[in-house]
Amino acid sequence: MPKPKTEAAGIENPESWVDNYGDFLYRFALARVKDQSIAEDLVQETFLAALRARENFQGQSTGRTWLTAILKHKIVDHIRKKIREPSTDKIETLTDASDPDFDDRGEWSIRPGKWVVNPGNLYEQKEFLDVLYHCLAELPERLAEAFIKREMEGLSTEKICKELGITATNSWVMLYRARMSLRRCLENRWLSAET
Amino acid sequence: MHWMYNCKEVSEMVSESMDRALPFYQRVLMRLHLLMCKYCARYREQLETIRAASRYEQLHGKELDDSQALSNDGKERLKEFLKNHLTDTH
Numbered sequence: 001m002p003k004p005k006t007e008a009a010g011i012e013n014p015e016s017w018v019d020n021y022g023d024f025l026y027r028f029a030l031a032r033v034k035d036q037s038i039a040e041d042l043v044q045e046t047f048l049a050a051l052r053a054r055e056n057f058q059g060q061s062t063g064r065t066w067l068t069a070i071l072k073h074k075i076v077d078h079i080r081k082k083i084r085e086p087s088t089d090k091i092e093t094l095t096d097a098s099d100p101d102f103d104d105r106g107e108w109s110i111r112p113g114k115w116v117v118n119p120g121n122l123y124e125q126k127e128f129l130d131v132l133y134h135c136l137a138e139l140p141e142r143l144a145e146a147f148i149k150r151e152m153e154g155l156s157t158e159k160i161c162k163e164l165g166i167t168a169t170n171s172w173v174m175l176y177r178a179r180m181s182l183r184r185c186l187e188n189r190w191l192s193a194e195t
Numbered sequence: 196m197h198w199m200y201n202c203k204e205v206s207e208m209v210s211e212s213m214d215r216a217l218p219f220y221q222r223v224l225m226r227l228h229l230l231m232c233k234y235c236a237r238y239r240e241q242l243e244t245i246r247a248a249s250r251y252e253q254l255h256g257k258e259l260d261d262s263q264a265l266s267n268d269g270k271e272r273l274k275e276f277l278k279n280h281l282t283d284t285h
Contacts, residue, residue: 014277014281015274015277015278015281017277018265018270018273018274018277019270022265022269022270022273023263023264023265024259026263026264026265026269027259027260027261027263027264028259030260030263031259031260040265040269040272040273043265043273044272044273044276047273047276047277047280048276048280051277051280051281099203101203101206102201102202102203102206105201106201106202106203106204107201107202107203108202108234108235108238111234111237112234112235112237112238112241113237114237115237115240115241115244117244117248125248125251128244128248129248132245132248132249150214151245151246151249151250152249152250154250157214157215168215171214172210172211172214172215175210175213175214176206176207176210176211179210179242179245180206180210182245183238183241183242183245186241186245187241
């Protein structure tokens with residue numbers, strides 16, 4: 001499949017990245033981190049990662065989408081560094097311990113509440129995404145990575161298995177754990193629940 | 196195989212059904228459980244909300260503030276940075 005000339009030229013010519021994608025990526029980062037110099041740093045880190053990986057860009061998505069996907073991982077990495085004390089890796093061990101979500105009979109130990117989210121409301125979207133990124137940063141890295149690829153980039157699980165070098169069953173388990181942790185985190189942090 | 200799944204099992208199936216097509220009997224029993232159990236039904240709505248929000252951002256990026264842009268200095272810095280790293284990454 002021939003890809004549109006301009007798009008291909010866009011990624012294949014890194015000297016044009018700043019002019020073509022710089023502002024968009026910067027705004028995207030700024031929406032999450034709220035600090036101009038950090039946003040600029042994240043754009044820079046994204047460009048560096050993109051330089052190293054640009055052979056992998058096959059025009060399956062637009063250049064902007066491809067770069068944005070890299071940026072999302074960088075944003076989550078940044079938040080993770082900010083919130084996690086270097087010595088603690090509590091969440092990793094938590095998943096091995098007994099399941100916090102269900103009792104011995106497999107019934108909910110804390111019942112899921114009713115979320116009141118209006119998907120059409122931009123402000124609520126923004127708030128929701130802020131909390132979601134924060135919750136993503138609290139996940140073990142591998143789980144966050146799998147989740148971002150699946151739900152944010154919309155990749156198939158086959159593709160994710162290839163990229164992360166895992167089996168299909170593994171990917172389902174990882175995504176399940178990621179979703180369970182995220183919903184718990186979102187419920188605790190933001191979404192007032194009616195029981 | 197048993198025909199009554201508990202909430203934990205259903206929670207796994209709901210998640211898995213978002214990544215692949217479940218076998219027919221599992222799908223039927225999952226739906227049956229969801230009809231009877233409001234907490235699992237809420238859980239499924241929650242996962243769908245999370246998915247919708249994640250994808251929404253991908254598709255539109257509408258929440259972005261157009262008045263914000265990289266400063267000229269910032270652009271120069273980034274261009275310089277790219278130029279310096281072009282050689283050592285290729």
